[in-house]
Amino acid sequence: MKLTVTLDRDEDGVWVVECPSIPGCVSQGQTREEALENIRDAITACIQVRSERGLPLTIETYQVEVMA
Template sequence: MYRYLIVIEKTEGNYSAYSPDLPGCVATGKTREEAEENMQVAIEMHVRGLIEDGLPVPEPQSFASYVTVQ
């Protein structure tokens, strides 16, 4: 089981999501929740494709944290 960080960004007309550990794996949605759900599906398909092609599945390496500035 893998656990990948995803980043969701608000754009002009929707939300977009990507995973730093899976280059090229992206998704969008009208809402943050929809983008997250679509990213779940995209990651599952991406990883399944890598396995089917006999390619290595990247180990999750990314972390996220907030920094507070005054």
């Protein structure tokens, strides 16, 4: 399964990564690589829990670029 994630740095320099198509699926890491590795684990866990609870595995999201 191929999913889009977002990466941001917080005020302490920690990388925060989120999978918008799985509500509440967020992780972090000291490096980008660590954060991406951690979100893979989080995605697996979130999908397992959603499956066990009979919830949709993902929700529909769109990625759109806008000029500002």
